[in-house]
Amino acid sequence: MLxxxxxxxxxxxxxxxxxxxxxxxxxxxxxxxxxKLLMFFQPQTPIVICGVNQNIYAEVNLDYLxxxxxxxxxxxxxxxxxxxxxxxxTYGYIDSxxxxxxxxxxLYAQTAxxxxxxxxxxxxxxGRNDLTVDGKKFSGMSSLKIGNRFSCGGxxxxxxxxxxxxxxxxxxQAKLRSKGVKSVHSRVTNIRxxxxxxxxNITLPEIRDLFLKFxxxxxxxxxxxxxxxxxxxxxxxxxLGKSKYGDPKWVYGENNQxxxxxxxxxxxxxxxxxxxxxxxxxxxxxxxxxxDFSLASGDLTVIxxxxxxxxLQKANLxxxxxxxxxxxxxxxxxAEDLANVILDPTKQEEVHYG
Numbered sequence: 001m002l003x004x005x006x007x008x009x010x011x012x013x014x015x016x017x018x019x020x021x022x023x024x025x026x027x028x029x030x031x032x033x034x035x036k037l038l039m040f041f042q043p044q045t046p047i048v049i050c051g052v053n054q055n056i057y058a059e060v061n062l063d064y065l066x067x068x069x070x071x072x073x074x075x076x077x078x079x080x081x082x083x084x085x086x087x088x089x090t091y092g093y094i095d096s097x098x099x100x101x102x103x104x105x106x107l108y109a110q111t112a113x114x115x116x117x118x119x120x121x122x123x124x125x126x127g128r129n130d131l132t133v134d135g136k137k138f139s140g141m142s143s144l145k146i147g148n149r150f151s152c153g154g155x156x157x158x159x160x161x162x163x164x165x166x167x168x169x170x171x172x173q174a175k176l177r178s179k180g181v182k183s184v185h186s187r188v189t190n191i192r193x194x195x196x197x198x199x200x201n202i203t204l205p206e207i208r209d210l211f212l213k214f215x216x217x218x219x220x221x222x223x224x225x226x227x228x229x230x231x232x233x234x235x236x237x238x239x240l241g242k243s244k245y246g247d248p249k250w251v252y253g254e255n256n257q258x259x260x261x262x263x264x265x266x267x268x269x270x271x272x273x274x275x276x277x278x279x280x281x282x283x284x285x286x287x288x289x290x291x292d293f294s295l296a297s298g299d300l301t302v303i304x305x306x307x308x309x310x311x312l313q314k315a316n317l318x319x320x321x322x323x324x325x326x327x328x329x330x331x332x333x334x335a336e337d338l339a340n341v342i343l344d345p346t347k348q349e350e351v352h353y354g
Contacts, residue, residue, distance in 0.1 A: 020075045020245040021240045043084045046168075047072070049084060053290055058172060075144070077151065079129060083164055121194040139155050270331060273330075285309075
């Protein structure tokens with residue numbers, strides 16, 4: 001394993017699009033071969049980061065972001081929207097798929113849990129990709145796969161502004177109901193208050209160093225195999241960030257304000273699926289699928305195209321969905337499950353277009 005040291009790149013990492021390009025950049029660098037990499041990121045400013053398949057108009061309070069100078073960006077990985085700021089530390093691994101480790105979130109959370117237990121936090125895995133303490137979430141994990149390489153990592157809410165976190169996001173009611181809570185604020189927490197007395201004043205860089213010691217099983221940071229970004233690396237990373245992750249079309253996606261329906265349902269161990277659609281004389285005339293599910297490499301347009309022109313009847317929907325290679329394009333969800341999301345009027349959600 002190799003530690004990727006990006007600590008001298010503050011002038012580049014202040015741009016959210018550079019941060020979000022890092023995983024893709026490292027995954028596609030052939031010079032690392034199959035070597036496992038570990039990196040860290042601490043935001044310099046408040047940011048909301050959305051998952052690759054999410055509808056920002058349904059998940060984010062855009063007015064609040066504008067009023068409080070909170071930047072919005074979108075990662076290449078799946079998962080849900082998160083608010084991060086200077087009180088957050090994010091860790092990330094880059095690895096090669098061996099048939100058992102891709103989207104194995106507990107595997108890549110193992111070192112984080114060991115560090116947290118050392119700090120005094122009785123943390124555990126909660127759900128498919130969260131870390132929790134006393135039933136509250138303080139870390140969300142996501143994964144992005146390109147070829148045989150993938151990233152997997154998560155956030156650690158240590159001293160995050162919980163008021164901003166609560167008001168910047170407005171998760172769908174389908175997701176909140178599945179968690180048995182009424183708001184973001186009642187579902188998330190910072191973890192510093194759980195730290196042992198001797199760690200109460202530990203800084204985020206010191207937590208990063210503790211993480212490195214656990215990950216590489218050493219007390220001597222100088223013995224950790226390290227790769228430091230070159231000037232060429234930074235230039236190439238910034239170019240990727242600007243061209244893809246800095247594109248407003250990438251960040252904001254399509255505004256489906258004219259759709260008649262926006263249905264959503266949360267599935268345990270899968271995530272939330274959202275379907276924006278219109279119907280003309282009993283037939284689906286437009287359809288777009290969103291969600292915080294983990295799979296980021298599928299092609300949702302295959303499913304969407306197969307649904308357009310289909311009568312709004314369960315048998316017809318299931319037939320179209322069975323021809324859409326759901327396992328590859330969205331994940332382990334059945335055609336009947338998706339058909340029920342479309343047909344059930346109680347799944348309607350409010351979307352705050354802005």
